[in-house]
Amino acid sequence: MPTIHDVARESGVSITTVSMVLNKGSRPVSAEARRRVLEAARALNYTPNANARALVSRRIRSVGVVFGTNQTGLNLVNPYISAVLQGVLDAATEREHNIGLYTRPWRDAERDAAAFRDGRADGVLIFAPVLGSDLVPGIAALGMPLVVVSGPSGEPEVPYVDVDNAHGVRLAVEHLLGLGHRRIAHLMGNLDQANVLERRDAFCAALGEAGVSVPPEYLVAGQYNEVSGRENTRRLLDLPEPPTAIFAGNDVLAIAALDAARERGLRVPEDLSVVGFDDIPAASLVTPALTTVFQPLTEIGAQATRLLIDVLDGRPADPGGVLLEPKLVVRGTTAPPPPSVLSSP
Amino acid sequence: MPTIHDVARESGVSITTVSMVLNKGSRPVSAEARRRVLEAARALNYTPNANARALVSRRIRSVGVVFGTNQTGLNLVNPYISAVLQGVLDAATEREHNIGLYTRPWRDAERDAAAFRDGRADGVLIFAPVLGSDLVPGIAALGMPLVVVSGPSGEPEVPYVDVDNAHGVRLAVEHLLGLGHRRIAHLMGNLDQANVLERRDAFCAALGEAGVSVPPEYLVAGQYNEVSGRENTRRLLDLPEPPTAIFAGNDVLAIAALDAARERGLRVPEDLSVVGFDDIPAASLVTPALTTVFQPLTEIGAQATRLLIDVLDGRPADPGGVLLEPKLVVRGTTAPPPPSVLSSP
DNA sequence: TTGTATGCGTTATCAA
């Protein structure tokens, strides 16, 4: 592989000059020297070695991606994750950075945080860290530039980008309330995720303000997957006083709820209304199409990435978090509750 | 950031010894020295700098990912791509390699191939290169280890991993033939992709062997997206003698066909049968659920990655390609053709 | 306008 020395020799100049022209350095280079360098570089198919360059410049122009939920590993098939990663990719491309995916499993910050400071990336994006994990403070303490994507960072100095969960939930609940629903249940993911708690609290708050009480059995926790969604929906429908509407913590859960309802012979939206969260591609494919809260996943990934690269470039980031606005997308799974219920005691 | 020198000083040994114990080097180290080094390394939160290491060892334990269709950029939201990338991720994790996503736009090999040899990755995975692109031969000519994912490499020395397209198509066509269909159309993606050509050829061959002729207007090319799928399906349904079954080149096209059929008031599968290809998650979510040809996307990504890392580790890869087996998944969009058609001339 | 020399943090070679 050709090195800067080869280019220098070939073009009859010093390696400094080669470096200067290839890096658009500030120092003056004669037109002739420049021409020769460029020609030689092209002839030799020369590309600077990023590692050598990083070693001296302390910058490699790559952003690292770390997955907060290390237990399960990254799941790109999860449309939520891939949409966010797409945003990261877009922004990184636009700012001329590569992306590095850290694959090494980690357990705790004490032991593993330092591994993310191995020089492969200039800064790190942490995807949806689980609540109570010490990874974020651990990496931050090492002085590694850090931004949290899809979740609060928990640390005042660590910026984060997320959707405004409280606002999104409010949109969903108010929609259901407006249709006349009063018996509204909430299908939740795992309580070790911050967004699950945020959505639950916002759910209770929104209903509370409307003077609607939430029986504890209407709040069902589980996982953000189909199996959990189906089981918990069945549980809900088996209640002596089943809900007339279900607000699911995400679309996967909502789609599972659709399935479970159908299995029970309930028509959606006539007998049961369902609202999701995320607006993943599948939401518009199911029948009837899912009413859901859209969150700008790609934009969340992109903003977090821009924020991180700003920090890397020495532009200080505003402390605190950035909350992007969700949007209610009304489709076919919501309608007024059945009359029988309206007139019941 | 602590360096190997800090660890050496802290533990009272030379950097050579530190390097030896941290890399499980072959040379003997006293138990006492080893203990002290380990202790110091942990106390200092030391992590070896991957760039410095790569510079001398010429190995960084990262695999690069390059997207063959550079025009549109990577689209992770495309479930096809994300499933393959997931497999890459799994295999890289298992073999203790990181993943680097190359984001720089490229045009032609002559100008851009060398950029992938910048030392950030030891070898490169090219995703679905477009037909006629000189990128694969270009990178290969530079001596960079290379494996093509989801597509033929076109070069005898460059290994590739893909699904057995011909077999998959045969499964689909034989299923439709077995149901009694004779008027079968094929919705295609862009003809600049190898798999599109392979599927088309296999389609014609399978029907030909069964003695069924394929009128040219039954072969419609477009793009692998919904808009194209919908338009081309309408075109097909508007034919004087419309098909009774549509074999779509991928699931996105098939789902679009479902939509277009519904729009025309046709019932699926009673009036029209539809078969897809890929078995993306959405395939089982649509109503009725899509009959399709499953391809092991994640496994394709994983095998390609293992192949590449084998090469990097000095284990020579078998030349040629690896073709993984598809599987027919019969769901709700296929049935015998309507009787009126059977009895028509 | 240009070149020489130093150091970035490692691994590996040599000598002890």
Next chain:
DNA sequence: TTGATAACGCATACAA
């Protein structure tokens, strides 16, 4: 069993 020291390929301070 251990320690100097020379690369690795590059950017840059210093010198000319």
